[in-house]
Amino acid sequence: MYPRPASFRRILLFQILLLSVPILLVGQYITLRKARTSLLETARQNLISSAMRKSDTLALGLASLRSSVLTLTQTTVLQTGNVAEAQRALAALDRRLPFWVDCVQLWPAQGNAAVVDTCEPLPPAAALPVWPAVATADSANDFSLTALPTVDQPTEASVNPAYLTVRMAAPVYTPAGQLRYTLRLQARLSQRQNAAPRSLVGYTVIVDDSGRILMHPDAQQRGQNIDQVRDAERLNSIVGNVQAGNSEALHLFNFDPASDEWIAGYSGLEVEVAPGDRRLWTVLAVTPLDHSLQALRDIRQILLVLTLGLLFANALLALYVARRLSLPIEHLSCHAQQIQDHSQIRETPQDFKIRELDHLSQVLTCMMKRLEERAQELHHAWQDAQLANQLKSEFLANTSHELRTPLNAIIGCIRLVRDGCCDDRAEELEFLERADQAAIHLLKIINDILDIAKIESGTLTLSLEPVELGAILKEALALQTLQIEQKGLSLIAPTLSQPIWIKGDRNKLKQVLLNILYNAVKFTEEGTITLQVDFIAAAAIALDSASPPAEMAVEEADPTHVRIRVQDTGIGIDPNNQKKLFRPFVMVDGSTTRRFEGTGLGLAISKNLVELMNGQITLVSAGVGKGTTVQIILPLLVEPDAAHPLKNSQPSATQTVEATTVGSYPPL
Known part of the structure; x- marks a missing residue:
């Protein structure tokens, strides 16, 4: 007994459904995971930004409080007025200050009772600071700042944890410089917070430099040390990261019983509690994880409805496709069953509205053409791969030679010194100097290789x-200069009468110029190295870079770019090989490279660095033995606050800066 085979329609229907249902479910799961990850990342970034904003707001509030208190101590009423006038002036503070003043005290220099006091009795920890009896040069800016946890605030502030209570004291000196009063003010600085669902502002938590919690949504944890509260380990980790200068986000699991998991973004705040005494506080913006993922519920509902709709539509589509494909096959089967012998052979019906069978020959012909094209493309790709492999092999051979040479020098010099083969200390220093120079040369080769690797990977x-x-x-x-003098070359460099400002990377631009000058010196045995600097307009950049400045036709009135030319009278380059020099792993002549040392990466690195600074670099040589000219064009800085480098005193757009021949020291 054999099972009855399934029909084509049933197989097609169940195949489509069995494939589509898992795909839809997997897609829904991946979408939910991706949405959750994106929402979490957004929440972390927003909480970090919120913590920074809270830190900035608190810093501004403390600065405003300090400025207001110091300004108040300089008023004539406090310095020379009587107690009644001082009391009236202090009573009007709430109408002038941008923060909430809880109370004010004015203590005389001598005495144990405040002459003006609107505060409740303060604990012993609130003792007055000690000021100099006679004002010094910095006494006018003396102050003392103390932060209080929310539990120490009046009832009105305790019910609102969005306020930070601080006490600030400052001395009041008479015009003659004698200490008269100590002004102490207790104020509340507001902190914006919102931990509602979908809001990423978060609750405000502040921890001072001693680990005491100044602000916290849980009243029981205010005033305690972070070592005594829940999630102490993670809070200590946050404080350590802030002390290291980091502003990031971290998940808390025992922060508050109201939610199992919280997200905290944190930032540091430097607070000056006294002149020259700065403390680092930690400011956190925390919100429950469920509130951050509130939008995930809506996404889940939408995906559920969408999945059910797609399953229903997919079932209808499967039924239609199964019928659409099975009918022609069944019709062909019936047609075949009607044929009993060759006399009954009839033309196969062509009314199936399926063009694939009619155009099969045409499709096969097109397929063969495409296969032939693909074969040619594969052949060209194989040739390119062979060429790239050859170029890299040559590069590795040259680089290995360049690496071995300084390594052998380093090893040889160090071993001579280690084995005591030197006659005196001077000879030891000479060998160590050679080893140092070889190590610097080796480091340059390695840096070039690392730079070209970063350029190819796009991470530079x-x-x-x-x-x-x-x-x-x-x-x-x-x-x-030293290398130029040692080879007996002449150097012609410009004398710049004014600064030239551009926008670029100082170290990388210096690396490019050193590469160009190093090549000019290396490949020039005798003659002159000329450096020219001139200004050109945007219209002149499209002209031939080999033309001298006098031949550049510029229509614009003001220059927009600076051009640097380095010209030498060295060995020159064949014009057919000049374009190869800016490609990595390509060298014009391996023997030349071996003769003059180097890996051949300098120009390739320089070209990429100049282009990243929105500039251009070109190389021109009339031929072998006729010298080389390298030209760099960089845009001038046109921001109005960039010292106006081109205003009024700039030469015309194509005028070359006058050059002078220099000896041992460059004139720039």
Whole structure:
């Protein structure tokens, strides 16, 4: 007995449903996980920003409080007025200050009772600070700040944890410089907080430098040390991260019984409690995890409805497709059953409205053409891969040679010194100096390899900021002056009469200039190295970069770019090989590279660095033995606050800065 085979329609229907249902369920699960991850990341970032805003608001409030108290101590009423006048002036504080004043005390320099007192009796910890009896140069700015947890506040403030209570005291000196009063003010600084569902402002939690909790949504934990509360380990971790200068987010699991898990964004706040005495507080913005994921419930409901609708539509589609595909096959089967012998062979019906069978030959022909095209593409790709492999093999061979040479020098010099083969201390220092130079050369090769690796992976980033080009040129020339003198070359460099401001990365731009100057010195045995700096307009950039400045036709009135030319009288380059120099792992001549050392990565790295600074770099040579010219074009900084580098005193757009021949020291 064999089971009855299933029909084509049943197989097709169940295959579609069995495939679609798991895909929909997996898609729903992945979507929910992705939405939860995105919502959590958004909540973390928003809470970090909220903590920073809370920290900034508190810093502004403390600065305003300190400024108000110090200004108050300089008033004539307190310095020379009587007690009644001082009491009236202090009673009007609430109408002038941007914070809530709980109470004010005015203590005389000598005496145990305040002449003006609107506060409840303060505990012994609230003792007055000691001020100098005679004012010094800094006495006018003396103050003392003390923060209080919410539990120490009056009843009105205790029911609202969005206030931080602080006490500030400052001395009041007479115009003659004698200590007259001590002014102490207790005020509340407001903190915006909202932990409602979907809100990412969060509750405010403040921990001072001693670990005492100043603000907390749970009244029982206010005033306690973080070592004594729930989640002490994670709170200590947050305080440690703040002390390390980090502002991040962390999950808390025992923060408050109202919710199992909380998200806390935190930031640091430097508070000056006395002149020169700064303390680091930790400011947190915390909210329950359920409130941060409130939108996930709506997403889950929408996905559920969408999934049910897709399942229903998928079932209808499966029924339609199964019928649409099975009918032609059944019709062909019936047609075949009607044929009994060759005399009954009839033309196969062509009214199925399925063009695939009619165009099968045409499709196969097109497929063969496409396969032939793909074969040619694979052949070209194989050739490119072979060329790339050859280039990298040459690069590795040259690089291994360049790495072995300084390593052998380092090992040899160190072993000579270690084995005591030197005659005196001077010879030891000479070998150590050689080892140091070889190590620096080796480090440069490794840095070039790391830079080109970052460039190829797209991870190299620059820090663009306003920099002065003349200072960078001066530093680069200073580093190459010794090599130029040792080879007996002449250096022609410009004298810049004013600063040239551009926007770029100072270190990377200096690296580019050093690479260009180093190549010019390395490949020049005799003659001159000329450095030119001139200004061009945007219209001139599209012209031939090999043209001298006098031939540049510029229509614009003001220059927009600065051009740096480094020209040498060295070995030159064949024009057919010049475009290869800016490609990584490509060298014009391996023998030349071996003769003059180097890995051939300098120009490739320089080109990428200049382009990241929105500039251009080109290389021109008339041929072998005819020298080389490297040109760098960078945009000028046009921000109005960039010292106006081009205003009024700038030469015309194509005027070359006058050059002078220099000896041992560059003129820039």
